Amino acid sequence: MPISPANRSFQRWCKIMSSAPDERMVRIAELEIHSADLDHYRAYLEEEIAASVEREPGVLMLHAVADRADPTKIRILEVYANREAYETHITTPHFLKYKLGTADMVKSLRLVDVDPIILAAK
Structure with missing residues (x-):
């Protein structure tokens, strides 16, 4: 039975996530967006994350969340296979x-490099 593209992608992701965890680059981006620009910012973000995960094998995970009490505060958990994958990512169209597109929408940006303790998903 042939393996579906979704299963192939999942198998590749499992292999990358389980091999050489010390090479993975994990970062949390902490952003604050101007409230008037929030809807436009989120549209750009959704498009960028979808394209990155679909087209870049080294982008393992991009999870964006908004603070429930203040939705202008966005946090993005970024997981890359390695530093090279990140460097490639930031040069993609x-x-x-x-x-x-979002440069004037962002009030503040802080990038925090972190060491993963455990990354799990179901």
């Missing part, structure tokens, strides 16, 4: 479109 979809990422550059996002960065340029």
Whole structure:
């Protein structure tokens, strides 16, 4: 029985997540967005994340959440196979479109590199 593209993608993801965890690059991006721009920012973000996960094998996970009490505060958990995958990611057309398109919407940005203790998903 042939393996579906979704299963193939999942198998690749499992292999990357389980091999050489010390090479993974994990970061939390902490953003604050101007409230008037929030809907436009979220549209750019959704497009960028969808393209990154679909097109870039080294982008393992991008999870974006908003603070329930203040939705202008966005947090993004970023997991890359390694530093090289991150460096490739920030030069892609979809990422550059996002960065340029949202530059004036972002009130503040803080990038926090972290060490994963455990990353699990169901």
